[in-house]
Amino acid sequence: MARRLIRPRRWTPPRLADPGPTAPLRISRRLPTGGHGPEDVRFDDAGRIMTGLAGGTVVRIDPATGTSAVLASTGGRPLGLWPLAGGGALICDHDRGLLSMSPDGEISALVSPGYRFASNVVAGSDGTIWFTTSTSRWALDEHTGDILEHSCTGRLVRRAPDGTVTTLLTDLKFANGVVLAPDESHLLIAETAGYRIRRHWLTGPDAGRTDTLVGNLPGFPDNMSLGSDGLLWVAIAAPRNPLVDRLLPMPGLLRVLVWNLPERVRPAATPIAWVMAFTMEGKRVHDWRSSDGSYGFVTSVAERDGVVVVGSLTENDVAILDTGDVLG
Template sequence: MTINPAPPRLRAELVVLDDRFRTVAGDEYLECLYDGGRWLEGPAYSAAWRCVVFSDIPNDRMLRWDELSGQVSVFRQPSGYVNGNTIDRAGRLISCSQGDRRVVRTEYDGSLTVLAAHLEGRRLNSPNDVVERSDGSIWFTDPPYGITSNYEGHAAEQEIPGCHVYRIDPDGTLTVVADDFLRPNGLAFSNDEAHLYVVDTPGKHIRRFDVTGDKLTGGEVFAPCTAGMFDGIRLDGAGRVWAATHEGVHCFDPDGTLIGKLLLPEVVSNLTFGGPKRNRLFVTATTTLWSWLTNVQR
């Protein structure tokens, strides 16, 4: 099933707060790649497939924007109310299935492998966002958004007290790596993997942890949110943190300074870098998938 994408462009509205942002800002226009979702999330760029896979959570489906044709099609429906996605180093899609309360991997033949669903016999809350580390471990956040109502999942009781950050080792072992969050959300490793950045959405900040082996220490506040709340985050090749907010995308220097903003007409949920040069920023914002060509690479 193919869905015709929306063709219009929008002039990029940039707010330069620091001269360091001037070297980052890119194209004059934003491209609208698709406008027809209910609450879009979790964009993940596949270089092998030349596409962006993203989630339309309340509609219980995953969509696929093709880079060569510009067409949008249904990737999977029902999807298990998938939220966050990432592509692992083997080119496979890893997804946070809120409705099924598990983390799954799409294999090359299209079958699904469950990577995590229970902690000590209790069901996870509703996995939200996910990243892979170079050692093959999978790290994800587990707030209860998918079980608080039937809108983005299935209303259910929370079996695990608290909302944690987890690590799945290559052998399948599931471990809590951080347990002092209100509702952890987006997460991303620094380029050298010495740090893990994690959003605490109701806390309205991003925290930065030191990564030592397979453990996290520290966890100081890296940056507060000045526009609603943070959601998804990504880093570029220079270590700048790009964060989804209620007014658009905020760009932070590695020292934590907010250096600039890309304003959008909708609440932004998540983002990722992609394209042949990894310099194209794909942004999910409520109903719309946007693209912005930048001067940075991931």
């Protein structure tokens, strides 16, 4: 099958800064999901882990016992989740858009046409929903094409309680994780291909304005979540690739040539397990990394009462981290 053509856009990434001190990421337990690719992980209101799998199922896992239960099947590829009180959830589905899952597992579409690659979702106290779409050019299994192309076709979308859908931001660099501030004054959006976390103000004198909370990250930020500890937890899928950083500001023909190389010699993600945590003001608190092969390509992280769980697009299990000497 012919490889999709890329349309390279030039961008000069910030020079990679000294990352500062890091700590080892250690796996305490692996919890089988019964499938593959738990891309996003979330704690529900009862402390159970919810995730979506490559086969289309949404499952719930008891972290204490490791037992899992299938809740529903979306008929697509579930990515970001937002658990709702009572056992339901909002689901970003790569194929079907924004979905709602009832407590008994019934799936209904909330926003579908034109919103493929819906990535991550949050809801406000009044029923407003915000979600991201990563790219309008590429599919999940071609996401490296978007990184190399630098398409900047990600979006932040709002669904009002009356069902009205509005695109708030466009031209995002592979929009991914989204977090709502506790006071609902702003949203935080991970721009995976921009190596940064943006802040979009919803209320106050800066309402409608977007700035940067954390920039020049050393890796690709993916899904994010707000922990019970008040920290912003960020999954880092992979370190930045020096070759890609060098190619991005250069004539696009070079990236076209690289994209058309055999896959085995094209730039690829470095295997690593990596999470970071920041205050809501953007100060780094934790930076945990491991390249020992025990887990890899972390695309999500969630914290609740000192328990930290991670998920991955390429693993079969979710993993509970060993945080005993760090979080207490």
